[in-house]
Amino acid sequence: MLPTLIPPLRRRRGYLALLAALTLGLWPSPPGTPDGRRLDEALAREFLQVHTRNTPTTYYEGREGPTGFEYELARRFAAHLGISLSLRSDHQIASVLEAVRTEGDLGAAALPLTPTAEGVIFSRPILELQPVVVYRRGLPPVNGPERLAGLTLGTLAGAGTDLVLGELEAEHPGLNWLASQELEVAELLRLIEDERLDAAVIFEHQFRLNRLFFPGVERGFSLGDPLSLAWAFPADGGLALAEAANGFLQALHEEGELDALVARYFGHDDYLEYVGARTFIQHAHARLPAYTELFQEAARQAGFDWKLLAALGYQESHWDPEATSPTGVRGLMMLTLPTAGDLGVSDRLDPVQSIQGGARYLRELKDRLPESIRGEDRLFMAMAAYNVGLGHLYDARRITEQRGGDPNRWADVRESLPLLQEREWYRQTRHGYARGGEPVIYVRNIRRYHEILSYVDRSQQQFYLLNARLPDDEEEKLLQLVGAPP
Incomplete structure (x- = not known):
């Protein structure tokens, strides 16, 4: 409803x-x-x-x-x-x-x-606030005010976008929209994806911050002059x-x-986007070899597959030991300053310390989860907590229970994490709002990267075994055996 x-x-x-x-x-x-x-x-x-x-x-x-x-x-x-x-x-x-x-x-x-x-x-x-119209993907392009006719349009009351719509109404009599004092931007975008709204008027920066989590919503056009925050x-x-x-x-x-x-x-709305297998493999060849032994050693100490740690490191920094996020986390494993201090990491830009610290941190998170979470579910939730924090993960588990799901299954919890962006849900939680769509994408990407690394690793092993039993001086003869004999 x-x-x-x-x-x-x-x-x-x-x-x-x-x-x-x-x-x-x-x-x-x-x-x-x-x-x-x-x-x-x-x-x-x-x-x-x-x-x-x-x-x-x-x-x-x-x-x-x-x-x-x-x-x-x-x-x-x-x-x-x-x-x-x-x-x-x-x-x-x-x-x-x-x-x-x-x-x-x-x-x-x-x-x-x-x-x-x-x-x-x-x-x-x-700050300048530019109102924009966003709409459901699949509708005819909404690229001008005349395209709003007949659409179910929503906005937030008191945010300023309702005033811009009021001005637009003077030029387009009969324009109607719905304004709510109860919703937030993420909820408007969810209503569009769920086909309960056709379009909404929000601000440009709000759309940039949320667009990754609502792929069914497209940007339409700028509406009116900018307002001021x-x-x-x-x-x-x-x-x-x-x-x-x-x-x-x-x-x-x-x-x-x-x-x-x-x-x-x-200014950074796309850092979580999946970069594609080809780019990832290019980085795996060009960057990963310098850190492979560090990942292997850290994985042995922490009890993980080294390729999983490498995949997490790629998601965090693209294997850049000097990476710094917009929010100040740094290094190859992108540790926060307090977390680095707790882990005894004195230099976050040192790849040795960063990889070892990241591995220990993931192990601590995994160990702190309730014993009722087992197997891969436990690993995936630990990775989600690496991104969003244990507090928000526990909030999502409680929401999962409220919705009749199993809080010990990642498949259920990942459905609840994006709800931490919606006021109806996050105001019931202990830790409040979170960009809950991020850890879902985060875990998905790491799993993909891990699969690619595992495939490459298996392929290399098969290649080395094949080469080990093929003498160089017999290569031409063996290749000829592929086709029919003359």
């Missing part, structure tokens, strides 16, 4: 002219003045209260701990103020703004800069906190750090 949806919010944007007045009108107000009340309170309590959402673009618990674009910004801002960070992430867009009005201090939740919003003021623009502050708390944020963001922009964060979180 289609989730409960509310009628669209039909409100004209009209805030471009207000934007300059809003941002340029915030002149510095020192603490200790009426305009500095909210900042004074935050400094006095020694923490910044941030209201956010548990989504991939804002805040979630990742492989290396708390992460997300706005989490990282807020963490740095709190450090800039010399205080700690306190997060409330159990929000939707509407409740973020309400919490800012009534509790403060700051709303950082992929909020569109909307000067007409009551009771809050906004920071300077942080901004932070929200209580209007009755003075201007000093907003001004401090503006100064911090301006400095981050001038130093190039803001662009680096945008690239880190939104």
Whole structure:
């Protein structure tokens, strides 16, 4: 059944002219003045209260701990103020703004800069948000507004995309859509794949982050002008906190750090894609021989097939000992800094330490799983935990039980992992949102790479055995025996 949806919010944007007045009108107000009340309170309590959402673009618990674009910004801002960070992430867009009005201090939740919003003021623009139309693969191409007629169209209420649709309606009378305050982007994309929606309007960066997990959804066209992502502050708390944020963001922009964060979180959407057997075999010939003995030794110590460890290493780094991910994990086995410390790895870029550390880490994960998980299921779940963390894996096992599946079978758990991207499910879990589609692809790829390496290894052994029994001086004669005798 289609989730409960509310009628669209039909409100004209009209805030471009207000934007300059809003941002340029915030002149510095020192603490200790009426305009500095909210900042004074935050400094006095020694923490910044941030209201956010548990989504991939804002805040979630990742492989290396708390992460997300706005989490990282807020963490740095709190450090800039010399205080700690306190997060409330159990929000939707509407409740973020309400919490800012009534509790403060700051709303950082992929909020569109909307000067007409009551009771809050906004920071300077942080990130450009380009609305795009996405649609179900197999439909006629949706490459312009006129193609929206007759489609069941959805979006998120309060995200800003509903305002763009409101503007479009002025040019295309009769345009209708469904807007929800309950869903998140991944759930909209799932509704499209499940044929309960034909299309949706979301933001470009949201589609890039999610497209790998929803292959049945295609990008259509850009819709309207870009909006601006901004932070929200209580209007009755003075201007000093907003001004401090503006100064911090301006400095981050001038130093190039803001662009680096945008690239880190939104500029790498395809690193998990399967590269194809031919490319993999090329790397196996060109790169793997330098590390084969290291994988073999680490596998002997940890009790794994060395080709499995090599396959995991390829999925992590393409056998690049100096690899660094957008989120800061490094080395051939892509260990996080805390994990490397726990494993006694002092140099993550040293391939010897990295391979040994990765093998020990996979063994620890496998050993920590419940005894009820056996055989290949245990191995596959350990690999999934290497990618997404044990906490999220346990959350997926609990969801599997709720859905009537077997939490000890990988085939059932892999069906539940992508649900960690959907609010309906992740808000019931201990660890919240996760990019749950990633470990499914991750394990699938490693299994494929392992199969290819095993095939190549068997073929080489057969080739060597054949050569061992064929004298070089008899090769021509033996080849002639293949055809019919003259």
